[in-house]
Amino acid sequence: GDSVTQMEGPVTLSEEAFLTINCTYTATGYPSLFWYVQYPGEGLQLLLKATKADDKGSNKGFEATYRKETTSFHLEKGSVQVSDSAVYFCALSGDNTNAGKSTFGDGTTLTVKP
Amino acid sequence: NAGVTQTPKFQVLKTGQSMTLQCAQDMNHEYMSWYRQDPGMGLRLIHYSVGAGITDQGEVPNGYNVSRSTTEDFPLRLLSAAPSQTSVYFCASSYSNGVGGYTFGSGTRLTVV
Numbered sequence: 001g002d003s004v005t006q007m008e009g010p011v012t013l014s015e016e017a018f019l020t021i022n023c024t025y026t027a028t029g030y031p032s033l034f035w036y037v038q039y040p041g042e043g044l045q046l047l048l049k050a051t052k053a054d055d056k057g058s059n060k061g062f063e064a065t066y067r068k069e070t071t072s073f074h075l076e077k078g079s080v081q082v083s084d085s086a087v088y089f090c091a092l093s094g095d096n097t098n099a100g101k102s103t104f105g106d107g108t109t110l111t112v113k114p
Numbered sequence: 115n116a117g118v119t120q121t122p123k124f125q126v127l128k129t130g131q132s133m134t135l136q137c138a139q140d141m142n143h144e145y146m147s148w149y150r151q152d153p154g155m156g157l158r159l160i161h162y163s164v165g166a167g168i169t170d171q172g173e174v175p176n177g178y179n180v181s182r183s184t185t186e187d188f189p190l191r192l193l194s195a196a197p198s199q200t201s202v203y204f205c206a207s208s209y210s211n212g213v214g215g216y217t218f219g220s221g222t223r224l225t226v227v
Binding site for chain 2: 032
């Protein structure tokens with residue numbers, strides 16, 4: 001079945017450092033790929049998405065590129081802020097044969113120190 | 115626009131008690147899902163629905179029931195609570211089969227003693 005593997009955390013960075021959180025996936029067909037962010041005590045929020053190979057999703061300075069050849073969707077940000085401290089989840093949604101189901105990675109906790 | 119509303123936010127149950135976690139969305143989304151989040155295990159799908167009157171099991175359905183009588187509401191019922199059901203529960207909805215991404219509720223933190 002479908003699966004998502006995320007870089008293990010926790011990740012601790014200093015403010016203005018470069019961020020990369022790795023994500024690879026296994027899926028049949030042509031899944032859509034997502035990054036969600038979860039702040040303490042809240043639900044998940046969609047951060048960015050990409051629906052086909054070579055698409056780049058971007059939002060709030062975060063970027064990720066759908067790489068079908070390496071089955072990856074790594075999250076990057078050039079300069080992190082303290083407010084970016086949260087848990088980040090990589091996820092995929094299958095094509096219509098898996099309607100209603102999304103598969104999530106285990107999450108990566110990011111802490112940014114001033 | 116309220117999005118996805120979950121109630122209650124916190125609940126403590128005794129083993130063997132039953133209860134219903136409520137979920138409502140006002141975005142006319144067809145697809146709704148229930149997930150549980152446990153430390154180190156990410157999110158696991160309990161049940162999902164592709165439209166009113168249609169539900170199906172996810173990865174961890176045992177001990178839970180769902181129904182979808184309207185597009186807006188998707189309650190999750192715990193039949194006889196067990197300590198293993200202590201978790202944070204999230205309801206999520208989407209226009210399509212998740213291709214556009216899900217909108218999540220703020221969660222229900224359930225403790226079973």
